[in-house]
Amino acid sequence: MRIPFASLLLFATRLLGQSTPPLPTNVDPSGYVGNEACARCHSSIAESYKRTAMARASGPAEENFISGDFTHEKSATHYRIYKEDGRVWLSFERRGAASVSGKRQLLFYIGSGHRGRSYLFATDGFLFESPVNWYADEHVWDMTPAYQDVKEIPLNLPANPSCLQCHVSGMRPPLKGTENRYREPIFAYNGVACERCHGPGAAHVHGGSIINPAKLSPARRDSICMECHLEGNVAIERAGRHGYDFRPGDLLSDYVRHYVLASTQQKSLGAVTQVEALWQSECKRKSGEAMSCTSCHNPHASPSAEERVSYYREKCLVCHGKAFGAKHHPEQADCTRCHMPASLSTDIAHTQVTDHRIPRRSDTEVLQPLLNSNTRPSSPRLVPFPFSENAERDIRDLALAQAFLAQTGRDSDASETQRLLHIAVLQSPNDPALLSALGYLEQKRGAFDRARELYQKALSLEPDLIDAAANLGVIEANQGRLREPLRLWQSAFERAPARSAIGMNIARVLCGAGEFDRARSSVLRVLEFNPDMAAAKEMLQHLNRTPPMCEQ
Numbered sequence: 001m002r003i004p005f006a007s008l009l010l011f012a013t014r015l016l017g018q019s020t021p022p023l024p025t026n027v028d029p030s031g032y033v034g035n036e037a038c039a040r041c042h043s044s045i046a047e048s049y050k051r052t053a054m055a056r057a058s059g060p061a062e063e064n065f066i067s068g069d070f071t072h073e074k075s076a077t078h079y080r081i082y083k084e085d086g087r088v089w090l091s092f093e094r095r096g097a098a099s100v101s102g103k104r105q106l107l108f109y110i111g112s113g114h115r116g117r118s119y120l121f122a123t124d125g126f127l128f129e130s131p132v133n134w135y136a137d138e139h140v141w142d143m144t145p146a147y148q149d150v151k152e153i154p155l156n157l158p159a160n161p162s163c164l165q166c167h168v169s170g171m172r173p174p175l176k177g178t179e180n181r182y183r184e185p186i187f188a189y190n191g192v193a194c195e196r197c198h199g200p201g202a203a204h205v206h207g208g209s210i211i212n213p214a215k216l217s218p219a220r221r222d223s224i225c226m227e228c229h230l231e232g233n234v235a236i237e238r239a240g241r242h243g244y245d246f247r248p249g250d251l252l253s254d255y256v257r258h259y260v261l262a263s264t265q266q267k268s269l270g271a272v273t274q275v276e277a278l279w280q281s282e283c284k285r286k287s288g289e290a291m292s293c294t295s296c297h298n299p300h301a302s303p304s305a306e307e308r309v310s311y312y313r314e315k316c317l318v319c320h321g322k323a324f325g326a327k328h329h330p331e332q333a334d335c336t337r338c339h340m341p342a343s344l345s346t347d348i349a350h351t352q353v354t355d356h357r358i359p360r361r362s363d364t365e366v367l368q369p370l371l372n373s374n375t376r377p378s379s380p381r382l383v384p385f386p387f388s389e390n391a392e393r394d395i396r397d398l399a400l401a402q403a404f405l406a407q408t409g410r411d412s413d414a415s416e417t418q419r420l421l422h423i424a425v426l427q428s429p430n431d432p433a434l435l436s437a438l439g440y441l442e443q444k445r446g447a448f449d450r451a452r453e454l455y456q457k458a459l460s461l462e463p464d465l466i467d468a469a470a471n472l473g474v475i476e477a478n479q480g481r482l483r484e485p486l487r488l489w490q491s492a493f494e495r496a497p498a499r500s501a502i503g504m505n506i507a508r509v510l511c512g513a514g515e516f517d518r519a520r521s522s523v524l525r526v527l528e529f530n531p532d533m534a535a536a537k538e539m540l541q542h543l544n545r546t547p548p549m550c551e552q
Contacts, residue, residue, distance in 0.1 A: 030200060031199075031200025031201070031202040031203065032169075032170055032188065032189075032193075032195050032200050032201065032202070033195070033200075033201045033202050033205055034188070034189055034193065034195075035189065035193050035194050037201060037205050038194040038195075038198075038201060040205070045300045045301075046194075048300055048301040049194070049299075049300045049301065051301075051302065052299070052300070052301065052302045053112035053114045053115075053302065054112075054191060054192040054299070055112075055191045055192060056112040056113070056191055057110070057111065057112055057166075057167040057168070057190075057191040057192050058108055058109060058110050058111075058167040058168045058187075058190050058191050059108065059109055059190040059191065060107075060108060060109070060190075061087075061088035061106040061107055061108055061109050061119055061120075062083070062086065062087070062088055063109070064109065064113060065083060065088060066081070066113065066117060066134050067081055067082055067083070068080065068081035068082075068132065068134065068141035069081070069082075069141075070132075070140070070141045070142070072132075072142070072143055074148075074149055074150065074151060075094065075150055075151050075152065075153060075532075076094050076096070077092055077093065077094045077100075077153055077532075078092070078093050078094070079091065079092050079131075079132050079141070081106070081119075081132070081141065087105055088105070088106040088119070089103050089104070089105055089106060090103060090104045090106055090119065090121065090130055090132065091103040092131075092153055092155075094153075094532075098532075098534065098537075100153065100531055100532045102531055104121040104123070104130075104155070105121060105122075106119040106120070106121050106130065107119075107120055107121055107122060108120045108168075108186075110129075110163075110164075110167045111133075111134075111167070112191075113134065113136055114136060115135075115136055115137065116133055116134055116135050116136050116137075117133065117134040117136070118130050118132075118133045118134070118144060120159050123155075123497075123528065123529055124497070124528065124529075125181055126158070126178070126180050126181050126497060126498065126529070127158070127159040127164075127180045127181070127182060127186065128155065128156065128157055128158060128159055128180065128498070128529075129144065129157040129158070129159050129163070130144065131143060131144055131147060131153055131154045131155055131157065132144060133145070144157065152532040152533060152534060153531070153532040155529065155530060155531060155532070156498035156500060156529045156530040157498075158179045158180035158496075158498050159180050160179060160180060161173060161174060161242070161243070161244050162235070162243060162244075164186075164187070165228075165243065165244045166192075166227070166228035167191070167192070168186075168187035168189070168190065168191070169187060169188060169189040169190070169191065169192060169193035169195065169196050170187050170188025170189050170193070171186065171187045171188075171244060172185075172186060172187065173242065173244060176464060177463075177464035177466075177495045178495045178496065179466070179495075179496050179498070180498070181495075192228075195248075196248070197211075197213055197224050197248055197299060198210050198211045198212070198213070198248060199211035199247055199248040199249055200247075211248045211249045213248065213294070214294070216249060218289035218292070219251055219386075220249055220250065220251055221292055222275075222292055222293070222386075223246070223250065223251055223252035223253070224248050225275065225292070225293040225294075226252050226258075226275055227243075227246055227252055229274045229275050229293070230252075230258055230275040230276065230385070231258075231276075232258035232259055232260045232276070232385055233259060233260050233261045233382070233405075234258070234259045234382065234401040234404050234405065235256050235257070235258050235259075236256065236257045236258075236259070236397045236400045236401050236404070237255065237256055238253075238254065238255055238256065238257060238397065239396065239428070239431060239433075241254065241255045241256075242255065243255050243256045253386070253388075253391065257384060257391060257394065257397040257401070258384065258385045259382040259383065259384055259385065259397075259398070259401040260276055260382070260383060260385045261380035261381065261382060262380060262381060262382075262383045274293075274354075274356045275293075275356075276385060277355065277356035277357045278293070278356040278357070278358075279385075279386070280357050281356065281357050281358040281359075282358065282360070283319070283358050287319070295315065295318075296312065296315045309333055309334045309336075310333070312334075312335060312336055313325070313333055313334070313335050316335045336354070338361075339358050339359065339360070340354050340355050340356065340358055341354075341355050342354050342355070343355065382398065382401050382402060382405070384397075384398070395420060395423050395424045395427060396424045396427065396428055396431065396434065398420060399417070399420035399421045399423070399424040399434065399437070400424075400433060400434065400437055402416065402417040402420055402421075403417055403421060403437035403438075403440070403441065405417075406440075406441065406444075407440060414441070414445075417441065418438075418441055421434065421437055421438040421441060422438070425438055430461055432458040432459075432461045432462035432465055432468075433458075435454045435455070435457050435458035435461070435468075436454070436455065436458040436465055436467060436468040436471075438454050439451045439452075439454035439455040439458065439468065439471065439472075440467070440471060442454060443471055443474075443475060448475050448478075448479070451471070451472075451475060452472060452475050452476075455468045455469075455471060455472035455475070456472065459472065464495070466492045466495065466496050466499065469488040469489070469491060469492040470488070470489065470492050470499065470501075470502050470505075472485075472488055473485035473486075473488040473489045473492075473502075473505065474505070476488070477505070477509060482509050482512075482513070485505070485509065486506065486509055486510075489502050489505055489506045489509075490506060493506060493522075493525070497525060497526075497528070497529050498529050498530070500526045500529070500530045500533055500536065503522050503523070503525055503526035503536075504522075504523070504526060504535060504536060504539070506519075506522045507519045507520075507522040507523045507526070507539060508539075508550065510522060511539075511543065511548075511550035512550060516543055516548040519543055519548075519550075520540065520543045520544070520548075523536050523539050523540045523543065524540070527540065
């Protein structure tokens with residue numbers, strides 16, 4: 001077959017001119033190739049996507065640097081975020097009787113800066129979130145969410161995979177048995193890369209297929225957005241699964257089950273509740289599966305400030321029609337100003353969130369119930385989201401969700417939690433997570449022998465369970481058996497050194513046994529990760545006396 005000469009010339013020009021990058025030869029074993037490979041054929045999309053918040057969700061701390069200098073009044077601590085010798089640092093200092101000072105090198109930023117930004121640092125190979133955040137809406141630095149009122153500096157906030165995976169691409173799972181120790185490089189690509197929504201691209205760059213979210217079933221299409229934009233009140237990993245194993249084209253509910261507290265009224269908004277809120281909107285309820293996040297949002301591009309009003313107005317008029325738009329408050333072109341107003345987040349300070357419930361009247365409308373049911377619960381209860389009969393029948397995940405609420409002090413019905421866990425354990429007697437959760441409830445109500453039995457079985461099935469080991473150690477120590485709790489705690493503390501309470505328990509046992517040097521080493525390890533812990537600083541003072549003391 002004779003090949004046209006012009007085609008050969010065109011091919012030669014592209015190759016010699018290097019106008020596009022070559023096909024990747026070092027393809028990741030999991031099939032990921034990175035954004036540059038995608039840009040080879042989709043250059044205009046790649047160029048516009050680079051400017052979106054998702055594309056800029058993470059990166060080296062030196063990029064897009066935002067300096068900071070402020071004093072947190074409640075802890076009387078002065079913080080600085082600054083560059084020095086090409087590196088980014090966080091320093092902290094408090095003067096006076098409870099003085100403390102130090103600095104941490106910031107390695108990566110998390111957050112595009114559109115709404116806010118935080119940073120990550122490492123201590124002895126373990127990855128942590130910065131205790132301070134940049135809040136873009138008010139252009140201020142302040143403490144990280146949920147730590148506005150602390151009196152001690154929280155430098156031991158683990159960078160858990162559930163948070164990390166939504167800001168980076170190609171994240172490596174934590175090392176076995178740890179919460180926040182990752183192999184390096186921790187992630188392959190900055191931000192949310194193309195393949196986070198389209199799946200591995202190795203086959204596609206060589207002529208094969210790739211995931212197009214628009215062509216997936218509604219549940220699988222929506223799962224891609226839900227992976228990071230659905231938070232719920234509780235998220236439970238399915239048995240034998242991890243959330244970070246999800247891939248585009250999968251059902252998210254096969255990896256993580258989300259639960260929300262359903263009630264008849266709720267006016268306040270959290271910062272990451274877009275999916276739950278949208279599902280309650282009249283638009284979504286009437287449109288059903290035809291409506292998705294991408295009905296209004298183009299994941300490949302963000303409208304400029306000048307384009308925003310007209311862009312979203314056109315999205316509204318796709319359904320409501322131009323005739324309606326011409327007569328419905330024609331003096332106000334910005335539909336979102338009335339129907340998607342921004343309000344302060346209830347869970348993140350200094351931050352506004354857009355109301356994805358799309359209320360008809362922003363000042364009076366009450367949030368619709370999450371359940372399409374004739375019955376209205378008098379008090380909130382956990383329901384799976386998205387709702388399905390299969391999810392409703394899943395006792396295992398519901399029991400763990402209830403147990404999570406109990407552990408965080410938000411469960412008012414301990415008997416129901418106990419009942420669900422007993423049923424779930426009968427159905428799955430070798431599920432370590434269930435055994436550990438039931439053990440905690442038994443321990444809490446004083447049934448220590450039963451709790452010990454449950455913890456021991458859980459640990460025999462999954463020796464790396466940190467909570468089960470820590471709690472079993474408490475039971476053993478309180479009954480005077482000190483060798484076993486030391487073994488349990490030392491193993492757990494080695495893998496989770498940010499768990500200061502475990503390290504302090506070790507120090508107390510060793511100190512009581514007269515092993516002052518080992519006790520001192522344990523306290524110093526606590527302070528390495530949590531340098532402002534008052535109890536640890538006080539115990540170190542006692543241990544440094546002559547003779548050493550355990551308690552005042």
